[in-house]
Amino acid sequence: MKALGSSIFSRLVIIVPYVWLLLFFLIPFVIVFRISLSTTAIAQPPYEPVFSLADGLSGIIDNIRQLSFDNFVWLTEDALYFNAYLSSIKIAGISTLLTLLIAYPIAYGMAQAPRTWRPTLLMLVILPFWTSFLIRVYAWIAILKPEGLLNQSLLSIGVISEPLIILNTNWAIYIGIVYSYLPFMILPIYSALEKMDHSLIEAAQDLGCPPMTAFWKITFPLSLAGVVAGCMLVFIPAVGEFVIPDLLGGSQTLMIGKTLWNEFNSNRDWPVSAAVATVLLLILVVPIVFFQNMQAKADEKGR
């Protein structure tokens, strides 16, 4: 009886995440995908066909016949979408790289800091989360605008003679993304570095590695799992980012999140925006699968 009870319990434990994924990921995705196959209509909801049990089986079959991939074909016909995807991936890629370059030294410094300091340093990293994300992005407008804090300080100390135009350029988006996502890069790298046995570095030095070589041969490879996790945590949301390009980027900035927003709200074209979202998801599946692979390999190593 005991064995039966525990087997039911262990099954339940396994089922919970699957139910979660089914309810909050698969079903919403199926709904989005189904809308992407519809056509726009001036109605409530603004697409057709609308499935209803009242139509009976023949009605549902009739409705299914009306679904088509036209919206996906449309995405390939208008270069706007392709360019928006490309530019999103480029911006997200550059931002991820910049975030990594800034986050790694910070994470390394934290892992090297005296043990008693580490909780404080960790708290400082997550401290910005205590303020709303939107407010923090708005604050960057005040800093970056031509008559903003940054330009005023640089002008007053005489580094520049006329204000830098940063706001409403891609640079402002890079700054915004790097700033907003930095903790997501720092934390996994820190956790990888913090676990590392310091005697490995001493062993490398003992065997003839100068400190820099020891870093590249030992520390960096061993923190790679953290680096990959951090990059995924920054890159994936950055590709679909809407708020930062909308507030900090210029009107000419093309990012898929903004395009999606426009299709959905301004054009009220739910089917096309659903198609845009579906393609975005498929694009992001590639790095996620890559990440999964890395994790599996790391687990293999850990055993």
Added chain:
Amino acid sequence: MKSLGNIRRSFAPWADPQSKPFISFRNITKKFGDFTAVDNLTLDIYHREFFALLGASGCGKSTLLRMLAGFERPTSGEIILDGQDIAAIPPYKRPVNMMFQSYALFPHMTVESNIGFGLRQDGMPKAEIAERVQQMLKLVKLEQFAKRKPQQLSGGQRQRVALARSLAKRPKVLLLDEPLGALDKKLREETQFELMDLQQQLGLTFVVVTHDQEEAMTMADRIAVMSHGKVVQVATPAEIYEAPNSRFVADFIGDVNILEGSVKAAGNGRVELSGGDFTVRAVSDAAPAIGTSAAFAIRPEKLKVSRTAPADPAVNTSEGEIWDIAYLGDMTVFHVKLPSGKVVKTSMLNAQREVENPIGYDEKVWVSFAETAGVVLRD
């Protein structure tokens, strides 16, 4: 105990004033903030010696080893290795290698590339590296594990990989930090003898740090017993055991009974103490002043327990009562309560398989020892 070959028996460069030390610590002090880990220490280690630094944790032995490896810089003093002051040389340029207590094997590399790591750093040609790695794998009998990752090995195998890696560069000195600490007892004993064989075979100087006195006694040519950053005694295992120079060393190495008394006579290589349960008459070069208090240290196996009084019951003999008995198989340990209430520990080898009429609890016995059985402690 250690089986000494002919070569080994004559190996005593420390006794020869002509021989030059290979490693010299000269007035080394190391402070961490207010804490003095190593305190004005001077110590010589000779070429091809198996040298053990022995002490409780926090006595400064690991700090001393880490200074030799280059991970810590001495606050003052100099370290001479093979005629060269190495204090300013960074660890990656020193001709010494270390085997770490945690083994510190690189988890992302195979056994092979772990062992070859130091050779690759030196830019040795690939073919030579492969050959040397093979040689090392053979030395530690791990040929079939070359492609494994450290996580896929047992504790004993990891220890061998760590050893092979630290030997691969053929260092002038091999430093071993608690090399057998993580192994179980049986494996540890086997490995001790393997390490000794290896050291003789390769003709290297080994410096080992350990808190395990048995390990130090088994392997080392000489032992430095350390306490509070200072060397208390440097001597061969036999000298350390038979002639400890202080109460600390006597107590730290093995079991000991300390008999207190006041000096009644001293001189001509003899000392007489009285005042305790025993009147101690001992052969000793120590010449304490008459009337001062002194201590006599004697090992349990050198105390004899008998039912009948010895020939001269006045000297080195006391009556007593069996208080506790522990039968250990190879020997039996008796705790004997003396008239003053002091309990001494004695041990008797069970040379016969069967004891007809063994000494039992509460039995009245005589405890005695020979004049040369113990040492008079000077402190």
